Amino acid sequence: xxxxxxxxxxxxxxxxxxxxxxxxxxxxxxxxxxxxxxxxxxxxxxxxxxxxxxxxxxxxxxxxxxxxxxxxxxxxxxxxxxxxxxxxxxxxxxxxxxxxxxxxxxxxxxxxxxxxxxxxxxxxxxxxxxxxxxxxxxxxxxxxxxxxxxxxxxxxxxxxxxxxxxxxxxxxxxxxxxxxxxxxxxxxxxxxxxxxxxxxxxxxxxxxxxxxxxxxxxxxxxxxxxxxxxxxxxxxxxxxxxxxxxxxxxxxxxxxxxxxxxxxxxxxxxxxxxxxxxxxxxxxxxxxxxxxxxxxxxxxxxxxxxxxxxxxxxxxxxxxxxxxxxxxxxxxxxxxxxxxxxxxxxxxxxxxxxxxxxxxxxxxxxxxxxxxxxxxxx
Amino acid sequence: xxxxxxxxxxxxxxxxxxxxxxxxxxxxxxxxxxxxxxxxxxxxxxxxxxxxxxxxxxxxxxxxxxxxxxxxxxxxxxxxxxxxxxxxxxxxxxxxxxxxxxxxxxxxxxxxxxxxxxxxxxxxxxxxxxxxxxxxxxxxxxxxxxxxxxxxxxxxxxxxxxxxxxxxxxxxxxxxxxxxxxxxxxxxxxxxxxxxxxxxxxxxxxxxxxxxxxxxxxxxxxxxxxxxxxxxxxxxxxxxxxxxxxxxxxxx
Numbered sequence: 001x002x003x004x005x006x007x008x009x010x011x012x013x014x015x016x017x018x019x020x021x022x023x024x025x026x027x028x029x030x031x032x033x034x035x036x037x038x039x040x041x042x043x044x045x046x047x048x049x050x051x052x053x054x055x056x057x058x059x060x061x062x063x064x065x066x067x068x069x070x071x072x073x074x075x076x077x078x079x080x081x082x083x084x085x086x087x088x089x090x091x092x093x094x095x096x097x098x099x100x101x102x103x104x105x106x107x108x109x110x111x112x113x114x115x116x117x118x119x120x121x122x123x124x125x126x127x128x129x130x131x132x133x134x135x136x137x138x139x140x141x142x143x144x145x146x147x148x149x150x151x152x153x154x155x156x157x158x159x160x161x162x163x164x165x166x167x168x169x170x171x172x173x174x175x176x177x178x179x180x181x182x183x184x185x186x187x188x189x190x191x192x193x194x195x196x197x198x199x200x201x202x203x204x205x206x207x208x209x210x211x212x213x214x215x216x217x218x219x220x221x222x223x224x225x226x227x228x229x230x231x232x233x234x235x236x237x238x239x240x241x242x243x244x245x246x247x248x249x250x251x252x253x254x255x256x257x258x259x260x261x262x263x264x265x266x267x268x269x270x271x272x273x274x275x276x277x278x279x280x281x282x283x284x285x286x287x288x289x290x291x292x293x294x295x296x297x298x299x300x301x302x303x304x305x306x307x308x309x310x311x312x313x314x315x316x317x318x319x320x321x322x323x324x325x326x327x328x329x330x331x332x333x334x335x336x337x338x339x340x341x342x343x344x345x346x347x348x349x350x351x352x353x354x355x356x357x358x359x360x361x362x363x364x365x366x367x368x369x370x371x372x373x374x375x376x377x378x
Numbered sequence: 379x380x381x382x383x384x385x386x387x388x389x390x391x392x393x394x395x396x397x398x399x400x401x402x403x404x405x406x407x408x409x410x411x412x413x414x415x416x417x418x419x420x421x422x423x424x425x426x427x428x429x430x431x432x433x434x435x436x437x438x439x440x441x442x443x444x445x446x447x448x449x450x451x452x453x454x455x456x457x458x459x460x461x462x463x464x465x466x467x468x469x470x471x472x473x474x475x476x477x478x479x480x481x482x483x484x485x486x487x488x489x490x491x492x493x494x495x496x497x498x499x500x501x502x503x504x505x506x507x508x509x510x511x512x513x514x515x516x517x518x519x520x521x522x523x524x525x526x527x528x529x530x531x532x533x534x535x536x537x538x539x540x541x542x543x544x545x546x547x548x549x550x551x552x553x554x555x556x557x558x559x560x561x562x563x564x565x566x567x568x569x570x571x572x573x574x575x576x577x578x579x580x581x582x583x584x585x586x587x588x589x590x591x592x593x594x595x596x597x598x599x600x601x602x603x604x605x606x607x608x609x610x611x612x613x614x615x616x617x618x619x620x621x622x623x624x625x626x627x628x629x630x
Contacts, residue, residue, distance in 0.1 A: 030493075031493075032491070032493075033489075033490060033491045033492055033493055033495065034490055034495065035490030035491040036491070038490075040488075040490065041490075042418075042419075042478065042484070042486075042487045042488060043484065045475035045478040045479055045488060046475065046479055069606070072610070073606050073609055073610045073613070074609060074613055075610075075613035075614055075617075105472050105473045105474055106471070106472070106473020106474075106475065106488070106492075106494075106495040107471055107472055107473040107494060107495070108472075108473070110453075110470075110471065110472045110473070111472065113452075113453045113470065113472055114452045114453055114472075117452075117453035117454055117470055118453075118454070119451055119452055119453060119454040120592075121449050121585065121588070121589065121592065122449065122450050122451055122452045122454075122476075122588075123450065123588055123591070123592065124450060124451070124452035124474060124476050125452035125453070126592065126595065127452075128452050164610060168603060168606045168607060168610075171602070171606055172598070172599055172602050172603055172606070175598060175602060176595060176598060176599070179591075180591070183588060183591040183592070184450075184476070184479075186587045186588050186590075186591055187446050187449070187450060187480045187584050187585065187587055187588050188479065188480060188482075189584075189587065190482075190576070190578060190579070191479075191482070191484075199587070199590070202591050332484065
């Protein structure tokens with residue numbers, strides 16, 4: 001085991017390079033300030049770290065609450081094998097979001113302040129509380145795997161006894177802050193382009209996060225099957241694909257209905273950068289995957305299902321970047337392009353996520369085979 | 379709103395573009411540089427742009443009556459005070475910069491190079507105000523283009539000037555209604571659109587838009603929580619029944 005861990009595979013070299021460059025940038029940020037490593041400006045005070053690391057990080061981790069709710073509340077037992085990898089992804093996702101915040105906040109040592117300094121009228125205050133509480137919930141949900149590995153039967157029993165309240169709390173907290181990340185932008189009508197600004201922003205963020213979280217389950221299962229030879233069964237993933245289709249359809253219809261209802265659909269067909277970005281986000285992230293996922297042969301084919309889910313994830317990322325960055329460019333009359341150093345930090349965080357997931361899969365009973373092995377009499 | 383609340387009236391028609399307000403502001407706050415600023419920055423709480431030879435426009439924090447920045451700040455580092463100013467308390471700040479995103483006029487600036495950065499914007503010369511003095515820009519203006527008073531007084535004065543010279547003034551006081559009203563009011567000889575002032579803000583305070591979402595939280599939590607529990611109860615009922623039947627079968 002130890003020998004294997006020391007071998008330098010190409011992926012490990014990539015990981016170490018990303019880690020090193022990210023750490024150098026992080027150190028520079030703490031020694032010389034945000035201005036030294038970011039292209040943030042008074043015009044664009046939020047950039048890649050908020051748009052991708054935080055908004056996408058939280059959204060892509062939404063599978064954690066949807067699958068636990070399906071299994072523990074709706075009693076959809078067939079999804080039980082997905083619970084652990086999904087909870088693991090969500091937990092790591094939220095830890096990385098907090099790591100990103102520690103870099104992005106101007107005064108990160110004050111991160112805990114919303115606990116004592118209250119402004120209940122602030123969406124950011126609500127998001128801060130929900131993220132703190134939900135990360136706690138996820139750590140407790142995750143703890144089951146650790147207890148099982150350690151063989152702490154009593155802790156396991158206690159953990160199982162509180163799973164239902166944890167799952168319900170997780171679903172409520174997630175509903176609140178997934179939608180509230182959209183509510184953050186309710187206060188900027190006119191600054192945010194009308195293709196994205198709508199009073200339904202919270203609903204849009206919630207619905208798209210559900211789809212993206214489900215897509216992530218498929219993506220992550222494919223990647224871990226290739227990396228660790230461990231995977232979920234194809235029929236199970238086909239079922240996730242079916243639910244993903246439904247979730248995506250609900251989001252897509254709501255999105256188009258809202259544009260028509262507000263009379264802003266025409267903006268999507270103008271020759272503007274905003275229209276192009278909208279088309280990219282909607283065709284890649286909604287329309288094309290809907291067409292693909294509607295076909296049973298796509299859902300049953302591992303590679304095709306993976307490709308469809310990857311499209312959903314990419315479209316989701318473009319959507320969040322449009323809302324947080326490019327959607328402001330027309331009104332503010334400027335541009336923001338992340339600095340290489342901002343990208344380096346983001347890539348480091350993603351790489352850390354992959355590495356931590358791999359470590360957990362190797363050492364904890366994450367996938368069903370290991371659980372079966374662990375439960376089998378020795 | 380307290381009627382004693384201080385406000386500023388800036389008459390673009392009176393302004394001669396001497397830049398004394400910019401220089402006085404810098405001096406009062408101990409900022410480097412002279413009077414050259416045409417854009418707000420972390421060391422320029424006010425700036426002056428020459429739109430034409432005789433139209434010069436100041437920019438500064440509008441000190442809204444219901445400020446977006448104060449509403450969005452998670453830790454209440456920004457507050458609208460009874461005296462009029464929207465004040466910033468760096469000691470509370472997290473540095474999330476949501477205030478900068480939320481401000482309808484994109485006024486707040488940031489100390490991007492600092493290790494403990496602060497949000498920077500016009501503080502209405504709060505310390506001078508507490509001593510009973512007028513803000514530095516007001517005191518420096520040689521033609522009373524910027525004057526201080528209560529908001530009511532200044533609105534009355536502004537409408538008096540428009541009524542007295544309807545040809546000379548555009549018939550609107552910018553800030554009277556914009557985004558629910560501001561404590562900095564503008565009079566102009568030309569339409570405000572031509573000055574680049576933001577249009578279409580409406581007369582409702584923007585924080586109301588957020589509140590429409592936030593006020594739903596208690597409902598989502600109570601109804602959602604109960605609904606989830608109810609669903610759990612129903613979906614697990616069948617198992618309970620089966621288990622009970624099995625036990626009954628054993629007992630027999």
